[in-house]
Amino acid sequence: MSHNLESAANPEALRRVVIEPVTRVEGHGKVTILLDEQNRVHQVRLHIVEFRGFEKFIQGRPYWEVPVLVQRLCGICPVSHHLAAAKAVDMLVGARTLTPPAEKLRRLLHFGQMLQSHALHFFHLASPDLLFGFDSEVERRNIIGVIASHPELALQGVKLRKYGQEVIRHITGKRVHGTAALPGGMNKALKASERDELRGGIAQVVAWSQAAVKLSRDFFTSSEYSAEFGTFPSNHLGLVGAGGDLELYDGGLRALDPGGATIFDHVDYTHYNRYIREEVKSWSYMKFPFIIGKGAEEGWYRVGPLARLNICDRVSTPLAEAERQAFRAAAGGGLQHATLAYHWARMIEMLHAAEAIEQLLEDPDLLGTDLVTRGARALEGVGVVEAPRGTLFHHYKINENDVVEKANLIVSTTNNNQAMNEAVRQVASRYLDGRKLTEGLLNHIEVAIRAYDPCLSCATHALGRMPLEVSLLAVDGEPLDRLVRSAEGQLSRPTL
Amino acid sequence: MSPDSNRTFFLDGQEIPFREGQSVFDAAMSAGVFIPHLCHNPDYEPHSSCRLCTVIVNGRPFASCTQPAVAGQMVQSDTAELRAMRRTLTQMLFVEGNHYCPSCEKSGSCKLQATAYHLGLQDNHYPQFFPRREMDASHADIILDRDRCILCGLCVRISRDVDRKNVFAMTGRGIHTVIVVDSASGLLKDSRVTVEDEAVQHCPVGAILVKGKAFEVPIGERIYDKEPIAVASVRRFQAREALTHG
Numbered sequence: 001m002s003h004n005l006e007s008a009a010n011p012e013a014l015r016r017v018v019i020e021p022v023t024r025v026e027g028h029g030k031v032t033i034l035l036d037e038q039n040r041v042h043q044v045r046l047h048i049v050e051f052r053g054f055e056k057f058i059q060g061r062p063y064w065e066v067p068v069l070v071q072r073l074c075g076i077c078p079v080s081h082h083l084a085a086a087k088a089v090d091m092l093v094g095a096r097t098l099t100p101p102a103e104k105l106r107r108l109l110h111f112g113q114m115l116q117s118h119a120l121h122f123f124h125l126a127s128p129d130l131l132f133g134f135d136s137e138v139e140r141r142n143i144i145g146v147i148a149s150h151p152e153l154a155l156q157g158v159k160l161r162k163y164g165q166e167v168i169r170h171i172t173g174k175r176v177h178g179t180a181a182l183p184g185g186m187n188k189a190l191k192a193s194e195r196d197e198l199r200g201g202i203a204q205v206v207a208w209s210q211a212a213v214k215l216s217r218d219f220f221t222s223s224e225y226s227a228e229f230g231t232f233p234s235n236h237l238g239l240v241g242a243g244g245d246l247e248l249y250d251g252g253l254r255a256l257d258p259g260g261a262t263i264f265d266h267v268d269y270t271h272y273n274r275y276i277r278e279e280v281k282s283w284s285y286m287k288f289p290f291i292i293g294k295g296a297e298e299g300w301y302r303v304g305p306l307a308r309l310n311i312c313d314r315v316s317t318p319l320a321e322a323e324r325q326a327f328r329a330a331a332g333g334g335l336q337h338a339t340l341a342y343h344w345a346r347m348i349e350m351l352h353a354a355e356a357i358e359q360l361l362e363d364p365d366l367l368g369t370d371l372v373t374r375g376a377r378a379l380e381g382v383g384v385v386e387a388p389r390g391t392l393f394h395h396y397k398i399n400e401n402d403v404v405e406k407a408n409l410i411v412s413t414t415n416n417n418q419a420m421n422e423a424v425r426q427v428a429s430r431y432l433d434g435r436k437l438t439e440g441l442l443n444h445i446e447v448a449i450r451a452y453d454p455c456l457s458c459a460t461h462a463l464g465r466m467p468l469e470v471s472l473l474a475v476d477g478e479p480l481d482r483l484v485r486s487a488e489g490q491l492s493r494p495t496l
Numbered sequence: 497m498s499p500d501s502n503r504t505f506f507l508d509g510q511e512i513p514f515r516e517g518q519s520v521f522d523a524a525m526s527a528g529v530f531i532p533h534l535c536h537n538p539d540y541e542p543h544s545s546c547r548l549c550t551v552i553v554n555g556r557p558f559a560s561c562t563q564p565a566v567a568g569q570m571v572q573s574d575t576a577e578l579r580a581m582r583r584t585l586t587q588m589l590f591v592e593g594n595h596y597c598p599s600c601e602k603s604g605s606c607k608l609q610a611t612a613y614h615l616g617l618q619d620n621h622y623p624q625f626f627p628r629r630e631m632d633a634s635h636a637d638i639i640l641d642r643d644r645c646i647l648c649g650l651c652v653r654i655s656r657d658v659d660r661k662n663v664f665a666m667t668g669r670g671i672h673t674v675i676v677v678d679s680a681s682g683l684l685k686d687s688r689v690t691v692e693d694e695a696v697q698h699c700p701v702g703a704i705l706v707k708g709k710a711f712e713v714p715i716g717e718r719i720y721d722k723e724p725i726a727v728a729s730v731r732r733f734q735a736r737e738a739l740t741h742g
Contacts (some may be wrong), residue, residue, distance in 0.1 A: 060631065061599075062707075064601070064710040065599050065710065068601075179715055180714075182711055187714045
């Protein structure tokens with residue numbers, strides 16, 4: 001734990017290094033580091049500097065708009081918001097259990113989303129660090145560099161993402177921000193021609209996903225960084241199926257402590273607020289959730305691919321299950337706590353998504369036309385899914401006129417807020433402390449954040465070189481040095 | 497259609513036949529020439545309030561939906577000046593209301609949105625007004641979302657002339673004009689409106705909607721997904737003409 005680096009005792013006497021924006025993540029954030037004259041790290045914070053306000057401005061809107069409205073939270077994982085909201089809205093119309101075709105369509109949609117999002121992150125955002133090194137030449141540490149040096153790999157990443165987007169398009173009508181889920185079901189059956197088109201490409205997608213798992217596994221098992229880079233004990237939380245399977249669309253909540261002991265299991269997610277609470281800190285727009293029973297200090301947890309593979313007992317598809325076993329074995333029988341293991345876990349999930357799509361495309365229910373069901377109306381609904389970045393909670397209360405009165409969203413990245421802060425503090429302590437700062441060293445901080453694939457919201461999409469300004473101030477605040485890197489990658493040292 | 501062969505006028509140089517009593521708008525649409533419009537629904541009496549269908553007749557501007565066709569007159573519609581005027585009017589409608597197409601259930605079947613596409617709107621141009629307007633969701637089956645209202649008056653006219661209920665009216669002046677409901681509480685639930693009323697069925701935007709239908713029509717199958725408004729409107733108009741005039 002590194003809480004001692006959250007707030008320095010004497011910030012005014014320290015110099016401040018800012019990484020803004022954090023690049024190759026979805027959304028807009030910054031990191032501030034406070035150092036003393038010997039470059040010792042005294043404070044590290046990941047700040048989320050955007051304010052979105054969705055919880056407020058969906059108030060007053062009719063509930064059936066919500067799944068379509070809230071997906072605009074994100075351009076990468078809109079399907080996750082669409083489905084989490086849809087599940088909550090299902091409860092409002094008394095349809096927590098859908099017809100088999102509707103549920104399977106939603107699952108297919110969700111797997112398509114998982115596939116494209118994980119491919120985007122691994123190939124486009126993370127691979128430059130993993131392939132070239134965290135402090136490699138900045139000129140090629142980006143997707144363009146990957147295309148130049150590993151064209152086949154880059155193309156696989158593009159095509160994997162494209163396949164996932166095509167799954168989404170066939171179901172929602174658009175690759176991004178379509179419509180699909182209705183209260184209690186879906187609005188369109190899958191046509192046989194659409195299913196057959198998807199069948200045509202899935203074998204290759206599975207094969208590429210297997211190769212991606214191998215690449216991420218080889219990186220993790222051979223990298224000097226894996227053991228120490230952002231490795232710290234934490235609780236882990238996510239959904240699991242009734243049999244303890246990896247479950248992405250609908251299951252019960254399970255939380256394990258750092259030693260792997262169960263904190264709670266198979267909790268009905270509609271009761272999430274009996275188990276999870278959010279803390280607010282003055283320096284970030286992102287809240288800090290924690291498990292109530294363990295308190296804010298000890299109860300924070302990790303979600304997402306690493307957590308999901310830690311908490312589940314098995315994966316339902318054979319290739320991904322074999323990889324999960326290798327993944328767990330590498331942790332020596334306990335939970336895997338390494339931040340860099342997120343990449344490996346993410347690729348195992350991508351393989352699972354590919355296999356699950358392959359299975360679903362053979363399911364005769366998928367073409368069914370019985371798509372909507374209804375039951376007794378309710379005034380409150382909760383929907384939870386495992387989004388690519390972790391557990392996603394949507395909670396709505398409506399009035400008797402069908403209008404939303406209250407909304408609470410705990411998005412995946414919010415669940416990882418404390419963990420990302422822990423990761424950057426640990427990395428700053430381990431790799432920056434007492435050393436002269438370089439761009440490569442600062443990138444270590446970003447590598448730790450990127451491993452979580454945070455979606456700091458979709459207001460900006462920073463891809464490629466990182467505009468960066470580092471100022472060196474004396475203890476009395478007098479500027480001593482300033483280094484600026486432009487968005488084009490040009491370094492300059494402006495006259496003070 | 498069998499117009500008198502002596503009854504023709506010229507629209508952008510094209511000879512357009514018309515029947516006695518037909519408007520410029522109706523004659524143009526019958527001949528397959530689209531004139532952008534918002535407040536006019538050819539199934540009901542014209543209103544000429546939105547002015548989007550303005551054409552130049554013998555050098556003077558008229559609303560084509562109420563302007564009678566006259567033999568030999570020279571009419572201009574598809575000119576740079578009129579296209580710019582229509583774009584401006586449409587932009588003003590967007591900024592004077594709260595039109596959030598991305599989450600609107602009318603999206604894809606909305607006449608305002610489709611007209612904006614037809615006119616090539618790239619942005620709203622003018623500063624957004626963000627007016628505060630009340631939504632009335634009190635009725636069990638119907639919702640009145642004033643944010644989306646473009647004050648075309650169609651619901652007012654249909655409720656008065658067809659449904660014979662006078663449920664809707666406009667109140668206020670200028671930019672403060674809003675739709676109001678005829679009931680003691682001012683709410684739909686206390687009015688005589690029912691889901692079967694024609695006034696409820698024909699709102700060109702998403703201001704009056706039947707509950708429980710949102711997003712039922714998938715993307716790709718909505719009205720203007722299949723064909724642009726210029727094609728859809730003309731085709732619908734000509735089908736109506738064929739039905740009523742043979």
